[in-house]
Structure formats: C-alpha cells, structure tokens
Amino acid sequence: MTEIDDGIYGDERLRTAVNTLAAFESRESSIDGALRKSLNELKVRAVSERDELMAKAVWCLEQIADVQDRFVRAFHEMKAGRYYRGWCLLEQAEIGLHHLGRHFADPTDLFGLRFIAESVPAMQALFPYCYFLSPGFIREEAECGICRAPIRPRSPCGHEVGEIYEGRMCTRITTKATMLEVSLVTAPVQKYSVTFTKGVKYNYAKIDYLIRALPSPWARWEVERQTRQKPRGDFNDLALDEHCPCGSRRLFQDCCSEEETVEIPHWQFIFGFNWAESDEHELRRVIHASEEELPQPEKELPT
Amino acid sequence: MVYETAPTVRKQEMRFHGGAVGPPVEVPAESPLAVSLREAAIVILPYSDAGEATGKFPAGTEPLFQRLRQSLPNRVIELAASDEDYRELVLHSVELVVATIWVAEHVLGATVIDVVANLLAEKVRSAFSGEKKVQSVKAKLLVAQNGGICEFEYEGPAETYRTTMHELLRANALPPAE
Numbered sequence: 001m002t003e004i005d006d007g008i009y010g011d012e013r014l015r016t017a018v019n020t021l022a023a024f025e026s027r028e029s030s031i032d033g034a035l036r037k038s039l040n041e042l043k044v045r046a047v048s049e050r051d052e053l054m055a056k057a058v059w060c061l062e063q064i065a066d067v068q069d070r071f072v073r074a075f076h077e078m079k080a081g082r083y084y085r086g087w088c089l090l091e092q093a094e095i096g097l098h099h100l101g102r103h104f105a106d107p108t109d110l111f112g113l114r115f116i117a118e119s120v121p122a123m124q125a126l127f128p129y130c131y132f133l134s135p136g137f138i139r140e141e142a143e144c145g146i147c148r149a150p151i152r153p154r155s156p157c158g159h160e161v162g163e164i165y166e167g168r169m170c171t172r173i174t175t176k177a178t179m180l181e182v183s184l185v186t187a188p189v190q191k192y193s194v195t196f197t198k199g200v201k202y203n204y205a206k207i208d209y210l211i212r213a214l215p216s217p218w219a220r221w222e223v224e225r226q227t228r229q230k231p232r233g234d235f236n237d238l239a240l241d242e243h244c245p246c247g248s249r250r251l252f253q254d255c256c257s258e259e260e261t262v263e264i265p266h267w268q269f270i271f272g273f274n275w276a277e278s279d280e281h282e283l284r285r286v287i288h289a290s291e292e293e294l295p296q297p298e299k300e301l302p303t
Numbered sequence: 304m305v306y307e308t309a310p311t312v313r314k315q316e317m318r319f320h321g322g323a324v325g326p327p328v329e330v331p332a333e334s335p336l337a338v339s340l341r342e343a344a345i346v347i348l349p350y351s352d353a354g355e356a357t358g359k360f361p362a363g364t365e366p367l368f369q370r371l372r373q374s375l376p377n378r379v380i381e382l383a384a385s386d387e388d389y390r391e392l393v394l395h396s397v398e399l400v401v402a403t404i405w406v407a408e409h410v411l412g413a414t415v416i417d418v419v420a421n422l423l424a425e426k427v428r429s430a431f432s433g434e435k436k437v438q439s440v441k442a443k444l445l446v447a448q449n450g451g452i453c454e455f456e457y458e459g460p461a462e463t464y465r466t467t468m469h470e471l472l473r474a475n476a477l478p479p480a481e
Binding site for chain 1: 355356359362364365366368369382386389390391392393394395396397425428429430431
C-alpha cells in the first residue's frame with residue numbers, strides 16, 4: 001500500500017465518496033453534483049491547510065469519478081446509436097485512466113478501473129475506424145499549468161508534468177504555436193480525429209452487436225477473433241474488383257477468388273455475469289456471432 | 304507503431320582529425336551559449352536536416368534537460384539553444400522521440416541512458432495501461448571518444464531501451480588513445 005492508497009482507503013473524510021464510487025456497478029448514470037461539490041470543498045480545505053497528500057487523494061477520487069462517468073456515458077451514447085460520441089468518451093476514459101494510473105493503482109480493484117481499462121481497448125477494437133488525422137506543430141511558447149510561469153529551460157518553475165500539485169495535475173499549456181502539417185495516420189496518440197468521408201458509411205455492426213447484447217456497462221464480456229473456412233461458391237455474387245472477404249484489403253481477384261475455400265474473419269462474443277451476480281467472474285458462452293451474420297451497410301469503408 | 308520484435312540499434316563512428324571533439328552544433332562563436340557549450344559535458348541537440356523542424360527540439364526535451372542537470376549537478380549540462388530560441392516540435396504520434404544527446408566522455412553515456420530510461424518509464428507507466436500502450440522510442444546518443452564521435456541509435460520499445468543501450472555502450476568502450 002502506498003501513501004496515497006492509505007489516504008484514499010483509510011481517511012474518514014473520504015469515506016462517503018469512496019463508498020459511492022465503489023458502488024459503480026449499481027450506477028447507470030453520472031455521479032451526482034453533491035458528491036463532486038463535497039470533494040471540491042475537501043480539496044479547497046486541504047490546499048488551504050497545505051495538506052498535499054489529502055489534495056492528491058481528492059484529485060484521484062475526482063479522476064475515478066470522471067473515468068467511471070465517461071465509461072457509463074460512452075455506453076449510453078452507443079446504446080443510442082451515437083457511435084462517434086461513444087468513441088470520444090471511451091478515449092477520454094482511457095486518457096483519464098492513464099493519468100490516474102501514475103498515482104493510484106486501485107490495488108483491490110474497488111472502483112472497477114481494471115474492468116474499464118480492459119473493456120475500453122476491447123470496445124475500440126470493434127469500431128471500424130482505421131484512419132485518423134494527426135497534427136504536427138512547433139510549440140513556440142508554453143506555460144506551466146500550475147503556476148502559469150513561461151517555460152524557460154534554464155529557469156524552471158519546478159513543477160513537473162504529470163505530477164499533482166494543490167490537487168491539480170501539472171500540464172504544459174501551449175500559448176503560441178505554428179501549425180506544420182496534418183498527417184493521415186493509423187495509430188494516433190489521440191483518437192478523436194476520425195476521418196469521415198461524404199457518402200461513405202462506416203460499418204458499426206460489430207460494436208452495435210455487442211452494445212445491444214449488453215444489459216449494462218458493467219456486464220462482463222469478451223470477444224475472440226477467429227477465422228472460418230467458407231466455400232468459394234458462397235462468394236459467387238461478389239465482384240472480382242471488390243475487397244476480398246478474407247480481410248486482406250486486397251481485391252478479390254488478386255487474393256482468394258481462385259481458392260476452393262475462403263478463410264473469413266469470425267468474431268465470437270462471450271457474455272458473462274454481472275459483477276454483482278458472480279463472485280468468481282466466471283464467463284459463460286451465450287452467443288456466437290459470425291461476421292457474415294452481422295448486418296452490413298450499403299457501402300462501407302475497408303476495415 | 305508497436306514493436307513486437309527486438310529493437311533496432313545502429314552504431315556509427317565519425318572520425319575527426321585530432322583534438323577534442325565538441326558537440327556537432329553551430330552557434331555564433333562569441334555568444335554566451337557558445338562559451339557554455341565549449342565547457343559542457345553533455346549537450347542536448349535539436350533536430351538537424353529535418354526541414355522546418357531543423358533547430359527545434361522534440362517535445363519533452365525541457366524535462367529531460369532538468370533531469371540531466373539534477374543527476375549531474377557538478378557538470379555543465381547544456382541545451383543547444385538559448386531560452387529565447389528554444390522551440391519544440393510536437394507530433395501527435397504514438398512514437399516517442401528523444402532528443403539527440405552528445406556526451407564528452409564515454410562514462411557519462413551510462414548516466415544519460417539511465418536518466419532517459421527513467422523518464423521513458425514515467426511517460427509510459429500507468430497501472431491501467433494494457434499491451435496496446437507499449438510505446439516505441441527513437442533515441443540517439445553521441446559519445447566523444449578518442450578524437451571521434453561514436454553514434455548509438457536506438458529504435459524500439461521503451462521497455463528495452465535501458466538494457467539495450469547499456470549493452471551497446473559497454474560493447475563499444477574504446478581503449479584510451481595512446
């Protein structure tokens with residue numbers, strides 16, 4: 001147990017917030033404003049008393065609340081068919097987890113953070129997005145996010161990026177920049193900048209299938225990517241100049257059109273118990289879904 | 304880019320004719336920075352031959368400069384730009400680029416490697432980062448030895464930077480010139 005773990009788990013002043021955040025699996029909506037207000041009051045008091053450890057513990061709880069909220073909101077956005085909004089919230093949850101994970105590891109998994117950390121990339125992998133815009137720029141001037149001092153290498157303000165001071169995480173604020181380029185990339189550091197093309201629809205079938213089947217954001221699930229052999233005759237209606245169904249991104253005529261069978265991607269979804277319903281977190285296989293069984297849009301982007 | 308195989312390392316020796324070899328950087332000879340660079344044991348260098356990015360430093364160079372100064376308080380650690388001219392190139396890529404570092408003595412290379420490795424560990428470390436968060440790193444170390452500069456280039460996962468670079472440095476320790 002670290003010092004910050006002791007602060008979060010052991011301090012009576014944080015008990016209500018800890019209990020509320022630990023009851024994550026029974027919550028279907030955002031954290032209420034009263035809890036955030038009380039956390040903020042605790043932080044203001046800790047800062048005025050120069051209690052850095054308490055202020056940091058409160059920051060961790062605020063981050064936990066944000067991560068849980070973003071994850072739950074992402075689920076509901078996706079349930080409503082607003083997949084890009086859900087995607088952005090998943091990304092925000094992931095960024096929040098990354099910042100939090102430097103300071104607090106949730107060693108007993110009291111707040112469901114490990115579940116979120118596993119679920120977010122697994123959900124992202126079911127999205128059809130594959131190309132992103134990524135900016136490159138020259139940072140001409142920047143300020144410290146804590147003290148607002150201009151960044152001058154030989155006169156450092158002493159605040160380190162990523163550290164927590166007075167209950168706030170230190171960042172660098174770019175105050176003057178020159179844009180250099182925007183690149184098309186497949187692995188961006190921020191995933192918001194998805195490319196959308198007029199007249200072309202993304203195929204959300206896989207993530208849609210999952211979200212429809214999940215009763216709550218906290219329901220346990222897994223997906224296994226497999227392949228299945230299908231007779232060539234199943235693809236007689238597929239034009240030779242279309243993408244090969246094997247997923248190679250090559251044209252059918254240049255790939256599997258001459259083969260007797262075509263090996264196609266197959267996703268097997270495995271749904272399990274809710275956390276509240278099982279101590280063992282044992283998974284049971286309920287539904288198998290093949291790629292060809294999922295609904296297809298009229299025109300899709302290659303995945 | 305995620306590296307699943309061993310990192311790529313490259314060693315290149317650049318020979319010069321006699322005398323001590325300073326950091327490969329051009330600044331006005333009479334400027335205070337030039338004086339400081341001549342005394343420096345370690346110099347952080349900007350991008351070179353990189354189009355509009357030439358003369359700029361990779362994002363995150365400023366904390367690296369602070370850490371090197373803290374690690375070696377009795378040596379002169381320099382940045383090859385004045386505070387007024389210091390600019391960073393910010394690329395939103397999953398690949399981490401570490402500024403090229405020149406060291407005046409072979410023995411300082413090990414300290415630099417540890418400082419860089421610790422910073423990289425902090426950057427990629429998070430209790431909730433899964434396998435997808437494995438970050439790749441590009442870094443270059445220039446070591447002045449025996450009248451030349453030995454260049455060690457690393458490209459690979461952040462996790463193996465420390466051990467790979469230490470091994471490379473050890474394997475290329477030259478005997479002192481006669």
